[in-house]
Amino acid sequence: xxxxxxxxxxxxxxxxxxxxxxxxxxxxxxxxxxxxxxxxxxxxxxxxxxxxxxxxxxxxxxxxxxxxxxxxxxxxxxxxxxxxxxxxxxxxxxxxxxxxxxxxxxxxxxxxxxxxx
Amino acid sequence: xxxxxxxxxxxxxxxxxxxxxxxxxxxxxxxxxxxxxxxxxxxxxxxxxxxxxxxxxxxxxxxxxxxxxxxxxxxxxxxxxxxxxxxxxxxxxxxxxxxxxxxxxxxxxxxxxxxxxxxxxxxxxxxxxxxxxxxxxxxxxxxxxxxxxxxxxxxxxxxxxxxxxxxxxxxxxxxxxxxxxxxxxxxxxxxxxxxxxxxxxxxxxxxxxxxxxxxxxxxxxxxxxxxxxxxxxxxxxxxxx
Ligand code: SF4
Ligand code: SF4
Ligand code: FES
Numbered sequence: 439x440x441x442x443x444x445x446x447x448x449x450x451x452x453x454x455x456x457x458x459x460x461x462x463x464x465x466x467x468x469x470x471x472x473x474x475x476x477x478x479x480x481x482x483x484x485x486x487x488x489x490x491x492x493x494x495x496x497x498x499x500x501x502x503x504x505x506x507x508x509x510x511x512x513x514x515x516x517x518x519x520x521x522x523x524x525x526x527x528x529x530x531x532x533x534x535x536x537x538x539x540x541x542x543x544x545x546x547x548x549x550x551x552x553x554x555x
Numbered sequence: 556x557x558x559x560x561x562x563x564x565x566x567x568x569x570x571x572x573x574x575x576x577x578x579x580x581x582x583x584x585x586x587x588x589x590x591x592x593x594x595x596x597x598x599x600x601x602x603x604x605x606x607x608x609x610x611x612x613x614x615x616x617x618x619x620x621x622x623x624x625x626x627x628x629x630x631x632x633x634x635x636x637x638x639x640x641x642x643x644x645x646x647x648x649x650x651x652x653x654x655x656x657x658x659x660x661x662x663x664x665x666x667x668x669x670x671x672x673x674x675x676x677x678x679x680x681x682x683x684x685x686x687x688x689x690x691x692x693x694x695x696x697x698x699x700x701x702x703x704x705x706x707x708x709x710x711x712x713x714x715x716x717x718x719x720x721x722x723x724x725x726x727x728x729x730x731x732x733x734x735x736x737x738x739x740x741x742x743x744x745x746x747x748x749x750x751x752x753x754x755x756x757x758x759x760x761x762x763x764x765x766x767x768x769x770x771x772x773x774x775x776x777x778x779x780x781x782x783x784x785x786x787x788x789x790x791x792x793x794x795x796x
Contacts, residue, residue, distance in 0.1 A: 450762035451791040522723045522763060 460511040492555035505548035513541045556641050558582050561648040584634035605663040615711030619663050620652040625713035625773040654716040670712050673728050677736040682747035698743040705738040707776045714770035720763045727763040730770035730780045737783040
């Protein structure tokens with residue numbers, strides 16, 4: 439149970455701030471999403487109506503922001519939880535790699551889907 | 556009244572693992588937990604080992620877990636724990652354990668080595684670089700107000716050992732050391748702000764705090780530790796952007 443000090447390794451502050459900013463965005467986006475998609479069926483769940491939304495430039499911008507910030511928030515949150523546990527550095531690097539690669543893959547998938555229409 | 560104290564016992568020289576021992580005693584609702592521990596040690600079982608010094612909530616040496624909560628044994632009456640009827644025989648025991656997450660030296664005595672290392676890491680002393688003024692380095696009442704609450708800390712470790720982040724990562728700096736960092740970072744006379752911010756802005760430093768507030772609940776001095784940690788986070792963000 440030795441205590442390791444601590445080289446200065448800057449910095450967690452930007453990640454911490456971004457996590458909060460993206461979190462606030464997601465609160466509004468998620469509430470909006472639920473109201474729109476689950477409580478007001480007339481907004482349309484059919485294929486044609488979804489395509490119409492995706493073709494609208496404002497909706498497209500919203501979806502791209504949602505995908506980017508949602509993914510970043512979620513994956514940064516997972517990484518932050520993992521870092522609460524003591525890990526061997528090989529394990530930390532592997533887990534970090536999995537998070538970055540899967541995040542990038544999901545982002546490409548999401549963005550390419552949104553841009554198709 | 557009659558109460559039973561169920562006390563965590565462990566002597567690493569003779570016991571292969573810890574156990575709990577019950578002591579049924581006659582006590583007064585106005586007795587403090589430390590009084591009944593003294594009674595057991597002096598009258599029933601001299602092998603019981605615990606720390607204490609001032610007996611008045613000043614030295615911070617008798618932090619322990621009482622009925623599941625970290626507190627000072629000298630600052631809690633039995634009636635505050637719900638044992639308030641002088642004529643009753645209580646069935647529910649008062650469970651007394653050492654502070655959690657620390658190595659145990661014997662019974663209720665834990666090893667503070669790591670706690671002090673974390674404390675030392677934040678440089679818990681005033682650092683000045685400018686030449687000393689003719690008289691003392693003055694502070695305004697507002698300057699003092701800013702660090703007043705943080706200065707009340709008696710280093711009992713009740714906060715750090717109640718923090719889930721410390722339980723999952725023993726290298727986490729912990730609330731007591733962070734509070735001490737605040738005490739000097741926000742001291743208007745101190746001139747090592749950046750140095751100290753660098754020390755807490757590390758993977759095992761301040762970012763392991765997830766604002767869970769256990770530390771605040773545990774602090775016998777009622778210091779709002781999480782508020783102070785949040786001020787440090789704000790200061791780090793301001794420095795970075
Ligand atoms: S607020 Fe932070 S330091 Fe306090 S118990 Fe929670 S995680 Fe630990
Ligand atoms: S902040 Fe409170 S609980 Fe923590 S060491 Fe200081 S006095 Fe004890
Ligand atoms: S004995 Fe000093 S604080 Fe309790």
